[in-house]
Amino acid sequence: MMQNSYFFIGGEHGAWRVRSLSAYRGETLPVTATLDVQPATATAPQGAFVLRGLISNIRYAHRSEVVMLRNRQAPLNRLHACHAALIPITKSSAWWELAQDERRAIFEETSHHTAIGSEYLPAVARRLYHCRDLGEPFDFLTWFEYAPEDEAAFNALVARLRATQEWTFVTREVDIRLERA
Amino acid sequence: MMQNSYFFIGGEHGAWRVRSLSAYRGETLPVTATLDVQPATATAPQGAFVLRGLISNIRYAHRSEVVMLRNRQAPLNRLHACHAALIPITKSSAWWELAQDERRAIFEETSHHTAIGSEYLPAVARRLYHCRDLGEPFDFLTWFEYAPEDEAAFNALVARLRATQEWTFVTREVDIRLERA
Numbered sequence: 484m485m486q487n488s489y490f491f492i493g494g495e496h497g498a499w500r501v502r503s504l505s506a507y508r509g510e511t512l513p514v515t516a517t518l519d520v521q522p523a524t525a526t527a528p529q530g531a532f533v534l535r536g537l538i539s540n541i542r543y544a545h546r547s548e549v550v551m552l553r554n555r556q557a558p559l560n561r562l563h564a565c566h567a568a569l570i571p572i573t574k575s576s577a578w579w580e581l582a583q584d585e586r587r588a589i590f591e592e593t594s595h596h597t598a599i600g601s602e603y604l605p606a607v608a609r610r611l612y613h614c615r616d617l618g619e620p621f622d623f624l625t626w627f628e629y630a631p632e633d634e635a636a637f638n639a640l641v642a643r644l645r646a647t648q649e650w651t652f653v654t655r656e657v658d659i660r661l662e663r664a
Numbered sequence: 665m666m667q668n669s670y671f672f673i674g675g676e677h678g679a680w681r682v683r684s685l686s687a688y689r690g691e692t693l694p695v696t697a698t699l700d701v702q703p704a705t706a707t708a709p710q711g712a713f714v715l716r717g718l719i720s721n722i723r724y725a726h727r728s729e730v731v732m733l734r735n736r737q738a739p740l741n742r743l744h745a746c747h748a749a750l751i752p753i754t755k756s757s758a759w760w761e762l763a764q765d766e767r768r769a770i771f772e773e774t775s776h777h778t779a780i781g782s783e784y785l786p787a788v789a790r791r792l793y794h795c796r797d798l799g800e801p802f803d804f805l806t807w808f809e810y811a812p813e814d815e816a817a818f819n820a821l822v823a824r825l826r827a828t829q830e831w832t833f834v835t836r837e838v839d840i841r842l843e844r845a
Contacts, residue, residue, distance in 0.1 A: 486799060488799070539797050540761075541763055542723070542764060543764050544763055545764060545765040545766075546762075579721045580721075582726050582730045583722055583723060583768070584727060585727055613797065615720075615721075616718055616720050616797055
Protein backbone atom coordinates (compact mmCIF):
# COMPACT_ATOMS: atom_id res chain seq x y z
CA MET A 484 0.00 0.00 0.00
CA MET A 485 1.04 3.61 -0.40
CA GLN A 486 3.43 5.06 2.12
CA ASN A 487 2.41 8.27 3.83
CA SER A 488 -1.24 7.59 2.99
CA TYR A 489 -4.01 7.97 5.56
CA PHE A 490 -7.74 7.38 5.95
CA PHE A 491 -9.93 10.01 7.59
CA ILE A 492 -12.98 8.12 8.82
CA GLY A 493 -16.21 9.77 9.94
CA GLY A 494 -18.04 7.41 12.29
CA GLU A 495 -19.17 6.61 15.82
CA HIS A 496 -15.82 5.72 17.41
CA GLY A 497 -12.59 7.57 16.87
CA ALA A 498 -9.77 9.55 18.42
CA TRP A 499 -11.44 12.90 17.67
CA ARG A 500 -14.92 14.05 18.70
CA VAL A 501 -16.67 16.19 16.06
CA ARG A 502 -17.61 19.57 17.53
CA SER A 503 -19.05 20.89 14.26
CA LEU A 504 -19.19 19.95 10.59
CA SER A 505 -20.50 22.27 7.90
CA ALA A 506 -19.91 23.10 4.26
CA TYR A 507 -18.25 26.45 3.65
CA ARG A 508 -18.70 25.98 -0.11
CA GLY A 509 -20.36 23.21 -2.15
CA GLU A 510 -21.65 19.87 -0.95
CA THR A 511 -21.21 18.97 2.72
CA LEU A 512 -20.22 15.65 4.28
CA PRO A 513 -22.40 13.59 6.66
CA VAL A 514 -22.27 14.80 10.25
CA THR A 515 -20.72 12.13 12.42
CA ALA A 516 -19.93 11.73 16.11
CA THR A 517 -16.22 11.16 15.64
CA LEU A 518 -13.34 11.28 13.21
CA ASP A 519 -10.52 8.77 13.18
CA VAL A 520 -7.22 9.03 11.30
CA GLN A 521 -5.52 5.76 10.38
CA PRO A 522 -2.69 4.67 8.07
CA ALA A 523 -4.28 3.61 4.80
CA THR A 524 -4.64 -0.08 4.02
CA ALA A 525 -5.62 -1.92 0.84
CA THR A 526 -9.22 -2.26 2.01
CA ALA A 527 -11.09 0.90 2.94
CA PRO A 528 -12.70 0.83 6.39
CA GLN A 529 -16.41 1.40 7.02
CA GLY A 530 -17.62 4.88 7.86
CA ALA A 531 -20.25 7.51 7.10
CA PHE A 532 -17.43 9.00 5.05
CA VAL A 533 -13.90 7.80 4.35
CA LEU A 534 -11.42 10.25 2.83
CA ARG A 535 -7.91 9.34 1.79
CA GLY A 536 -4.90 11.62 1.48
CA LEU A 537 -1.14 11.34 1.31
CA ILE A 538 1.85 13.40 2.28
CA SER A 539 3.79 14.42 -0.83
CA ASN A 540 6.57 16.75 -1.89
CA ILE A 541 6.37 20.53 -1.71
CA ARG A 542 4.53 22.06 -4.66
CA TYR A 543 4.90 25.86 -4.26
CA ALA A 544 7.19 26.86 -1.39
CA HIS A 545 10.59 28.29 -2.18
CA ARG A 546 13.62 27.36 -0.11
CA SER A 547 13.48 30.59 1.92
CA GLU A 548 9.87 29.83 2.84
CA VAL A 549 10.65 26.21 3.70
CA VAL A 550 13.44 27.36 6.04
CA MET A 551 11.19 29.98 7.66
CA LEU A 552 8.36 27.47 8.16
CA ARG A 553 10.66 24.80 9.61
CA ASN A 554 12.13 27.30 12.04
CA ARG A 555 8.73 28.41 13.29
CA GLN A 556 6.32 25.51 12.99
CA ALA A 557 5.34 23.11 15.77
CA PRO A 558 4.88 19.34 15.42
CA LEU A 559 1.51 17.62 15.51
CA ASN A 560 0.33 15.73 18.62
CA ARG A 561 1.19 18.40 21.18
CA LEU A 562 -0.63 17.55 24.42
CA HIS A 563 -2.12 21.01 24.89
CA ALA A 564 -3.25 21.28 21.25
CA CYS A 565 -6.43 19.29 21.87
CA HIS A 566 -8.48 21.10 19.23
CA ALA A 567 -8.12 20.20 15.57
CA ALA A 568 -9.70 21.05 12.24
CA LEU A 569 -10.00 18.93 9.11
CA ILE A 570 -10.82 21.16 6.14
CA PRO A 571 -11.13 19.20 2.88
CA ILE A 572 -10.83 21.44 -0.19
CA THR A 573 -11.41 21.07 -3.93
CA LYS A 574 -10.18 23.58 -6.49
CA SER A 575 -11.68 24.22 -9.92
CA SER A 576 -10.45 22.84 -13.21
CA ALA A 577 -9.50 26.46 -14.05
CA TRP A 578 -6.95 26.29 -11.20
CA TRP A 579 -5.50 22.98 -12.31
CA GLU A 580 -5.18 24.13 -15.92
CA LEU A 581 -2.97 27.06 -14.90
CA ALA A 582 0.77 26.76 -15.50
CA GLN A 583 3.09 26.39 -12.52
CA ASP A 584 4.17 30.05 -12.48
CA GLU A 585 0.55 31.20 -12.60
CA ARG A 586 -0.51 29.00 -9.68
CA ARG A 587 2.56 30.02 -7.67
CA ALA A 588 1.89 33.73 -8.31
CA ILE A 589 -1.71 33.46 -7.13
CA PHE A 590 -0.78 31.23 -4.19
CA GLU A 591 1.94 33.42 -2.74
CA GLU A 592 2.73 36.69 -4.53
CA THR A 593 -0.98 37.65 -4.72
CA SER A 594 -2.68 35.66 -1.96
CA HIS A 595 0.25 35.41 0.50
CA HIS A 596 -0.83 31.94 1.57
CA THR A 597 2.44 30.99 3.27
CA ALA A 598 3.02 34.48 4.66
CA ILE A 599 -0.45 34.60 6.25
CA GLY A 600 -0.12 31.07 7.62
CA SER A 601 3.27 31.84 9.13
CA GLU A 602 1.74 34.53 11.36
CA TYR A 603 -0.11 31.78 13.23
CA LEU A 604 2.97 29.66 13.93
CA PRO A 605 3.74 27.90 16.17
CA ALA A 606 0.24 28.11 17.73
CA VAL A 607 -1.40 26.34 14.80
CA ALA A 608 0.35 23.13 13.71
CA ARG A 609 -0.57 21.94 10.25
CA ARG A 610 -0.21 19.12 7.77
CA LEU A 611 -1.30 18.94 4.14
CA TYR A 612 -2.56 15.71 2.60
CA HIS A 613 -2.90 15.48 -1.20
CA CYS A 614 -5.71 13.49 -2.80
CA ARG A 615 -6.59 14.92 -6.23
CA ASP A 616 -4.47 12.33 -8.05
CA LEU A 617 -6.09 9.51 -6.04
CA GLY A 618 -9.48 10.10 -7.65
CA GLU A 619 -10.86 11.33 -4.32
CA PRO A 620 -13.73 13.85 -4.08
CA PHE A 621 -11.38 16.47 -2.60
CA ASP A 622 -8.04 17.77 -3.88
CA PHE A 623 -6.57 18.36 -0.41
CA LEU A 624 -7.23 17.45 3.18
CA THR A 625 -5.86 20.25 5.33
CA TRP A 626 -5.28 19.39 8.99
CA PHE A 627 -4.63 21.78 11.88
CA GLU A 628 -4.04 21.34 15.62
CA TYR A 629 -4.17 24.12 18.22
CA ALA A 630 -4.99 24.81 21.84
CA PRO A 631 -8.59 25.82 22.70
CA GLU A 632 -7.41 29.36 23.56
CA ASP A 633 -6.07 29.72 20.00
CA GLU A 634 -9.42 29.01 18.33
CA ALA A 635 -10.09 32.71 17.66
CA ALA A 636 -6.69 33.06 16.01
CA PHE A 637 -7.36 29.95 13.93
CA ASN A 638 -10.71 31.39 12.86
CA ALA A 639 -8.95 34.58 11.79
CA LEU A 640 -6.42 32.58 9.78
CA VAL A 641 -9.18 30.70 7.97
CA ALA A 642 -11.13 33.90 7.28
CA ARG A 643 -8.07 35.65 5.86
CA LEU A 644 -7.28 32.78 3.52
CA ARG A 645 -10.92 32.61 2.36
CA ALA A 646 -10.70 36.28 1.40
CA THR A 647 -7.77 35.73 -1.00
CA GLN A 648 -7.74 35.45 -4.78
CA GLU A 649 -6.59 31.85 -4.36
CA TRP A 650 -9.91 31.02 -2.71
CA THR A 651 -11.88 32.16 -5.76
CA PHE A 652 -10.69 28.84 -7.22
CA VAL A 653 -12.06 26.78 -4.31
CA THR A 654 -15.23 25.00 -5.43
CA ARG A 655 -15.86 22.82 -2.39
CA GLU A 656 -14.79 23.21 1.22
CA VAL A 657 -16.04 21.46 4.35
CA ASP A 658 -15.02 22.72 7.80
CA ILE A 659 -14.82 20.02 10.48
CA ARG A 660 -13.86 21.11 13.99
CA LEU A 661 -12.65 18.47 16.41
CA GLU A 662 -11.40 17.84 19.92
CA ARG A 663 -9.54 14.88 21.30
CA ALA A 664 -12.05 12.25 22.49
CA MET B 665 -11.11 3.96 -10.08
CA MET B 666 -8.82 6.88 -10.78
CA GLN B 667 -9.40 8.89 -13.90
CA ASN B 668 -6.47 9.37 -16.24
CA SER B 669 -4.75 6.32 -14.76
CA TYR B 670 -3.17 3.63 -16.91
CA PHE B 671 -1.52 0.23 -16.60
CA PHE B 672 1.64 -0.54 -18.57
CA ILE B 673 1.74 -4.32 -18.81
CA GLY B 674 4.78 -6.32 -19.87
CA GLY B 675 3.66 -9.69 -21.22
CA GLU B 676 3.21 -11.96 -24.20
CA HIS B 677 0.32 -10.20 -25.96
CA GLY B 678 -0.03 -6.47 -26.39
CA ALA B 679 -0.30 -3.59 -28.80
CA TRP B 680 3.45 -2.90 -28.74
CA ARG B 681 6.28 -5.32 -29.54
CA VAL B 682 9.36 -4.88 -27.34
CA ARG B 683 12.41 -4.16 -29.52
CA SER B 684 14.76 -3.75 -26.55
CA LEU B 685 14.60 -3.39 -22.79
CA SER B 686 17.58 -2.45 -20.65
CA ALA B 687 18.40 -0.55 -17.50
CA TYR B 688 20.18 2.74 -18.03
CA ARG B 689 20.60 3.14 -14.25
CA GLY B 690 19.65 0.85 -11.35
CA GLU B 691 17.55 -2.29 -11.42
CA THR B 692 16.08 -3.42 -14.73
CA LEU B 693 12.63 -4.85 -15.48
CA PRO B 694 11.93 -8.33 -16.90
CA VAL B 695 12.34 -8.53 -20.66
CA THR B 696 8.98 -9.32 -22.23
CA ALA B 697 7.71 -9.89 -25.76
CA THR B 698 5.14 -7.11 -25.68
CA LEU B 699 3.87 -4.09 -23.79
CA ASP B 700 0.23 -3.19 -23.50
CA VAL B 701 -1.24 0.10 -22.21
CA GLN B 702 -4.72 -0.06 -20.69
CA PRO B 703 -6.93 2.22 -18.62
CA ALA B 704 -6.38 1.25 -14.98
CA THR B 705 -8.99 -0.81 -13.20
CA ALA B 706 -9.47 -1.73 -9.55
CA THR B 707 -7.79 -5.11 -10.06
CA ALA B 708 -4.31 -5.13 -11.54
CA PRO B 709 -3.89 -7.40 -14.58
CA GLN B 710 -1.35 -10.21 -14.81
CA GLY B 711 2.01 -9.52 -16.37
CA ALA B 712 5.76 -10.00 -16.00
CA PHE B 713 5.58 -6.39 -14.84
CA VAL B 714 2.64 -4.03 -14.35
CA LEU B 715 3.37 -0.35 -13.89
CA ARG B 716 0.73 2.26 -13.13
CA GLY B 717 0.82 5.99 -13.86
CA LEU B 718 -1.58 8.88 -14.16
CA ILE B 719 -1.82 12.12 -16.04
CA SER B 720 -1.70 15.05 -13.61
CA ASN B 721 -1.33 18.81 -13.61
CA ILE B 722 1.79 20.63 -14.77
CA ARG B 723 4.50 20.79 -12.11
CA TYR B 724 7.25 23.02 -13.56
CA ALA B 725 6.32 24.62 -16.88
CA HIS B 726 5.59 28.32 -16.98
CA ARG B 727 2.78 29.68 -19.14
CA SER B 728 5.16 30.77 -21.91
CA GLU B 729 6.54 27.23 -22.07
CA VAL B 730 3.08 25.67 -22.04
CA VAL B 731 2.03 27.87 -24.97
CA MET B 732 5.21 27.08 -26.89
CA LEU B 733 4.78 23.31 -26.30
CA ARG B 734 1.11 23.33 -27.29
CA ASN B 735 1.93 25.20 -30.48
CA ARG B 736 4.62 22.77 -31.50
CA GLN B 737 3.77 19.34 -30.12
CA ALA B 738 2.03 16.54 -31.98
CA PRO B 739 -0.67 14.23 -30.59
CA LEU B 740 -0.09 10.58 -29.76
CA ASN B 741 -1.32 7.77 -32.04
CA ARG B 742 -0.04 9.21 -35.32
CA LEU B 743 -0.10 6.44 -37.91
CA HIS B 744 3.47 7.00 -39.08
CA ALA B 745 4.84 7.21 -35.52
CA CYS B 746 5.04 3.43 -35.16
CA HIS B 747 8.04 3.48 -32.82
CA ALA B 748 7.63 4.26 -29.15
CA ALA B 749 9.68 4.36 -25.98
CA LEU B 750 8.60 3.81 -22.39
CA ILE B 751 11.27 5.15 -20.04
CA PRO B 752 10.33 4.72 -16.36
CA ILE B 753 12.37 6.98 -14.08
CA THR B 754 12.93 7.32 -10.33
CA LYS B 755 14.58 10.34 -8.73
CA SER B 756 16.45 10.41 -5.43
CA SER B 757 15.07 11.55 -2.09
CA ALA B 758 17.51 14.47 -2.38
CA TRP B 759 15.50 15.66 -5.40
CA TRP B 760 12.14 15.32 -3.65
CA GLU B 761 13.40 17.16 -0.58
CA LEU B 762 14.29 20.23 -2.64
CA ALA B 763 11.96 23.23 -2.51
CA GLN B 764 9.88 24.08 -5.58
CA ASP B 765 12.17 26.90 -6.75
CA GLU B 766 15.24 24.67 -6.42
CA ARG B 767 13.68 21.85 -8.47
CA ARG B 768 12.42 24.31 -11.09
CA ALA B 769 15.87 25.94 -11.38
CA ILE B 770 17.60 22.60 -11.93
CA PHE B 771 14.86 21.37 -14.28
CA GLU B 772 14.83 24.32 -16.62
CA GLU B 773 17.21 27.20 -15.90
CA THR B 774 20.17 24.81 -15.46
CA SER B 775 19.20 21.64 -17.33
CA HIS B 776 16.94 23.18 -20.01
CA HIS B 777 14.67 20.16 -19.94
CA THR B 778 11.75 21.81 -21.77
CA ALA B 779 14.00 23.76 -24.10
CA ILE B 780 15.91 20.64 -25.17
CA GLY B 781 12.71 18.64 -25.59
CA SER B 782 11.13 21.35 -27.70
CA GLU B 783 13.87 20.99 -30.33
CA TYR B 784 12.51 17.53 -31.12
CA LEU B 785 8.90 18.67 -31.65
CA PRO B 786 6.75 17.72 -33.42
CA ALA B 787 8.73 14.63 -34.49
CA VAL B 788 8.69 13.14 -30.99
CA ALA B 789 5.25 13.12 -29.33
CA ARG B 790 5.32 12.65 -25.59
CA ARG B 791 3.19 12.10 -22.52
CA LEU B 792 4.20 12.10 -18.86
CA TYR B 793 2.57 9.76 -16.35
CA HIS B 794 3.09 10.37 -12.62
CA CYS B 795 3.38 7.49 -10.19
CA ARG B 796 5.51 8.47 -7.17
CA ASP B 797 2.46 9.25 -5.03
CA LEU B 798 0.88 5.91 -5.97
CA GLY B 799 3.54 3.93 -4.12
CA GLU B 800 4.88 2.62 -7.42
CA PRO B 801 8.54 1.62 -7.94
CA PHE B 802 9.07 4.51 -10.38
CA ASP B 803 8.32 8.22 -9.96
CA PHE B 804 7.44 8.79 -13.63
CA LEU B 805 6.62 6.81 -16.73
CA THR B 806 7.76 8.85 -19.72
CA TRP B 807 6.22 7.86 -23.05
CA PHE B 808 7.35 8.87 -26.54
CA GLU B 809 6.14 8.12 -30.07
CA TYR B 810 8.07 8.83 -33.27
CA ALA B 811 8.61 7.57 -36.80
CA PRO B 812 11.40 5.01 -37.38
CA GLU B 813 13.42 7.61 -39.31
CA ASP B 814 13.42 9.84 -36.18
CA GLU B 815 15.03 7.23 -33.95
CA ALA B 816 18.47 8.87 -34.19
CA ALA B 817 16.99 12.21 -33.20
CA PHE B 818 15.19 10.57 -30.29
CA ASN B 819 18.46 8.95 -29.18
CA ALA B 820 20.12 12.36 -29.27
CA LEU B 821 17.31 13.85 -27.15
CA VAL B 822 17.67 11.11 -24.54
CA ALA B 823 21.47 11.46 -24.48
CA ARG B 824 21.28 15.25 -24.02
CA LEU B 825 18.83 14.94 -21.13
CA ARG B 826 20.98 12.25 -19.47
CA ALA B 827 23.94 14.67 -19.56
CA THR B 828 22.11 17.34 -17.54
CA GLN B 829 22.39 18.23 -13.87
CA GLU B 830 18.78 17.10 -13.46
CA TRP B 831 19.83 13.57 -14.37
CA THR B 832 22.33 13.42 -11.47
CA PHE B 833 19.17 12.98 -9.36
CA VAL B 834 17.93 10.00 -11.40
CA THR B 835 18.52 6.80 -9.42
CA ARG B 836 16.72 4.30 -11.65
CA GLU B 837 15.91 4.40 -15.33
CA VAL B 838 14.82 1.62 -17.68
CA ASP B 839 14.73 2.20 -21.44
CA ILE B 840 12.11 0.17 -23.31
CA ARG B 841 11.94 0.60 -27.08
CA LEU B 842 8.78 -0.50 -28.85
CA GLU B 843 7.07 -0.78 -32.21
CA ARG B 844 3.41 -1.28 -33.00
CA ALA B 845 2.64 -5.01 -33.07
